[in-house]
Amino acid sequence: MKITILIANAYGMGGTIRTVFNLAGGLAERHEVEIVSLVQHTEEPFFTLPDGVRLRSLTWIGPPTEGRESPGRLERRRERRPARPVPPSEFRRNRYLNARTEREVRRLLRRTDADVVMGTRPGINLMLAKWAPRRLLTIGQVHTHLGSHGPDLRAEIRRRYPRLDGLVVLTDSDRDMFADFLRPPPGWLVTMPNALPPGHYPRSSQENPIIVAAGRIAAVKQYPKLLEAFSMVAHVHPEWRLRIYAGGEGQDDLRDQIADMGLSNQVTLMGRTRDLPGELSKGSILAVSSRYEGFGMTIIEAFSVGVPVVSFDCPQGPREIIEHERNGLLVPAQEVTSLGWALLRMVENHDERLRMSDAAIRASETYALPVITRRWEEYIEERRASKTAH
Amino acid sequence: MSRIDNRDVLELRFRDVVSGVTGGERATLALRHREDAAKTVRITNVRSEGGEVRADLGDLPLDDGTWDVLWIDHDGRHNPVATKDPGFSLAERQAYLAEPRRRELRVIRDPQGRLRLRSTSVTPYAEVSWVEVGSETVTVSGVLAYAPRGEGRATAQIVADQRELSGAVVAEADLVDGRFTCDIPLRPIVTQHDPDRAHNEWDLWLRTPSHEEGLRLGAHVDDIVGKKKKVVFPGVLLRGVADSIRIRPYYTVDDELSLLATIGREGRR
Numbered sequence: 318m319k320i321t322i323l324i325a326n327a328y329g330m331g332g333t334i335r336t337v338f339n340l341a342g343g344l345a346e347r348h349e350v351e352i353v354s355l356v357q358h359t360e361e362p363f364f365t366l367p368d369g370v371r372l373r374s375l376t377w378i379g380p381p382t383e384g385r386e387s388p389g390r391l392e393r394r395r396e397r398r399p400a401r402p403v404p405p406s407e408f409r410r411n412r413y414l415n416a417r418t419e420r421e422v423r424r425l426l427r428r429t430d431a432d433v434v435m436g437t438r439p440g441i442n443l444m445l446a447k448w449a450p451r452r453l454l455t456i457g458q459v460h461t462h463l464g465s466h467g468p469d470l471r472a473e474i475r476r477r478y479p480r481l482d483g484l485v486v487l488t489d490s491d492r493d494m495f496a497d498f499l500r501p502p503p504g505w506l507v508t509m510p511n512a513l514p515p516g517h518y519p520r521s522s523q524e525n526p527i528i529v530a531a532g533r534i535a536a537v538k539q540y541p542k543l544l545e546a547f548s549m550v551a552h553v554h555p556e557w558r559l560r561i562y563a564g565g566e567g568q569d570d571l572r573d574q575i576a577d578m579g580l581s582n583q584v585t586l587m588g589r590t591r592d593l594p595g596e597l598s599k600g601s602i603l604a605v606s607s608r609y610e611g612f613g614m615t616i617i618e619a620f621s622v623g624v625p626v627v628s629f630d631c632p633q634g635p636r637e638i639i640e641h642e643r644n645g646l647l648v649p650a651q652e653v654t655s656l657g658w659a660l661l662r663m664v665e666n667h668d669e670r671l672r673m674s675d676a677a678i679r680a681s682e683t684y685a686l687p688v689i690t691r692r693w694e695e696y697i698e699e700r701r702a703s704k705t706a707h
Numbered sequence: 708m709s710r711i712d713n714r715d716v717l718e719l720r721f722r723d724v725v726s727g728v729t730g731g732e733r734a735t736l737a738l739r740h741r742e743d744a745a746k747t748v749r750i751t752n753v754r755s756e757g758g759e760v761r762a763d764l765g766d767l768p769l770d771d772g773t774w775d776v777l778w779i780d781h782d783g784r785h786n787p788v789a790t791k792d793p794g795f796s797l798a799e800r801q802a803y804l805a806e807p808r809r810r811e812l813r814v815i816r817d818p819q820g821r822l823r824l825r826s827t828s829v830t831p832y833a834e835v836s837w838v839e840v841g842s843e844t845v846t847v848s849g850v851l852a853y854a855p856r857g858e859g860r861a862t863a864q865i866v867a868d869q870r871e872l873s874g875a876v877v878a879e880a881d882l883v884d885g886r887f888t889c890d891i892p893l894r895p896i897v898t899q900h901d902p903d904r905a906h907n908e909w910d911l912w913l914r915t916p917s918h919e920e921g922l923r924l925g926a927h928v929d930d931i932v933g934k935k936k937k938v939v940f941p942g943v944l945l946r947g948v949a950d951s952i953r954i955r956p957y958y959t960v961d962d963e964l965s966l967l968a969t970i971g972r973e974g975r976r
Contacts, residue, residue, distance in 0.1 A: 517820030520791045576941040585937045592818035598793035
């Protein structure tokens with residue numbers, strides 16, 4: 318099978334790009350896989366392209382180089398207009414979904430010899446729904462929450478997504494929301510979690526008195542609430558530490574809070590890391606204090622290195638990954654004291670942590686790339702069969 | 708499992724760490740310098756028992772830097788050793804500090820899962836474990852690192868040296884079994900503040916009977932490099948003759964502990 322995955326910019330460093338590369342690598346084991354980037358701004362992609370995957374771009378938007386000229390006036394004008402049928406709110410979020418790239422996408426869809434074409438964001442899924450010829454199997458991937466879309470985008474989704482041959486979401490909660498919204502036929506809409514990148518993962522010894530948190534510094538992560546919860550541990554067990562791996566603006570505010578709360582000796586703002594599994598494995602517990610999680614990749618990464626997770630039971634994400642009392646603890650969302658008690662319980666129960674660590678490793682196997690790839694293949698086969706039958 | 712004990716013995720539990728090597732096979736190990744492959748050192752003092760290998764690195768001449776740990780097979784091929792060990796055990800690192808030494812060996816796991824060894828020349832220092840900012844004092848406590856730890860109580864002082872100036876503040880420290888604690892008074896720092904300098908830095912040293920020249924206070928045991936931006940202590944504002952002086956402990960770019968004194972205003976950190 319030949320599979321083409323369309324992505325806005327494959328050369329950047331976002332989470333979607335990482336998971337798309339990962340899946341492409343898994344599918345490339347048995348299929349011809351090509352990632353097509355609407356735009357390209359640098360010579361090489363930030364993430365390493367998996368073996369066997371081809372990458373190409375439709376338009377060059379970097380500085381002019383040999384063989385790559387700046388866009389002409391007409392193209393620049395097209396870049397300022399949204400692609401059809403991309404609504405204004407989606408165009409504001411991603412300016413690569415413009416009339417210039419629309420022309421290239423339509424050309425690609427007319428000429429491609431691919432069997433399957435996938436979109437990776439709403440605007441691209443909408444373009445596939447409108448422009449893909451009937452001979453192509455079109456699959457939309459959903460990486461963002463339906464509730465975060467503007468009314469204009471939701472209206473376009475309702476109108477056009479049914480023309481796709483299938484839609485894949487990350488969590489069951491997303492699936493339920495789309496099911497209510499679109500009333501799709503059976504088999505059309507499925508949940509497909511992100512896969513763990515292949516690699517040799519370390520294993521936490523459960524010896525280090527370290528709690529880890531990870532994710533960009535943003536209001537949704539609610540780090541101030543985590544500090545409050547951790548302070549319940551910190552006062553009773555001064556040898557325990559909290560290491561927060563996070564980048565982004567807002568670090569100064571968080572630093573001030575750490576100092577004001579008397580946690581300077583015990584909380585460290587570690588910055589970003591390129592080896593999160595390696596850093597997670599130095600710890601014994603992962604703490605998640607988010608208001609909501611799109612998916613919860615960090616939780617799976619923690620599981621993969623034998624680190625149990627204590628998390629708010631926020632909408633989506635954690636509740637679909639963590640099995641309460643088995644490989645972690647879920648506490649009522651926004652209840653900081655409950656989060657503190659749960660952390661304290663884990664800190665004080667080494668045997669329980671060891672048991673949960675084993676269970677976490679077993680749970681992570683569900684997310685291994687070969688397992689997730691197989692689910693994708695089965696889904697695509699089923700969708701092809703369903704399309705042929707109609 | 709892959710660990711360095713406090714006698715510089717590299718312990719490997721082979722079944723866990725190497726694929727394709729059975730416990731019964733005689734293990735031959737070597738170290739290759741990451742920046743100069745010509746520097747390859749065969750480890751001669753290796754004992755293996757069951758699945759466990761103990762390689763004594765104590766007498767090996769190793770330059771500073773990172774070394775690949777290699778396993779040499781029957782055909783003489785040098786193979787990387789893979790490890791699942793995170794390469795960091797806080798308790799073992801703390802135990803490692805207790806012995807006097809001039810060279811520090813640490814096992815590391817690289818992001819691809821290969822076992823590496825880092826060799827670093829070290830001098831004795833005072834490892835800081837806790838810093839508390841009070842209204843008139845900064846209290847520091849910790850342990851002697853890579854220096855002999857005498858039993859019982861010994862006399863000791865913390866000396867705060869005003870960087871690039873001649874000011875000094877000396878405070879008696881409590882030193883018992885190699886553990887120290889000291890309340891550093893902040894008034895003398897306010898008194899000696901040089902208002903012509905935007906920043907007055909005071910570097911902290913622990914003076915002991917065996918280290919009259921002083922052991923620099925720092926925090927290196929926890930594997931966190933670059934604490935200057937990662938750890939922040941609160942400041943305290945003290946009224947001086949002309950100005951109020953804000954004093955705040957901080958880690959330098961070398962992860963050593965100093966005090967920063969600046970002319971301060973109310974409400975500013």
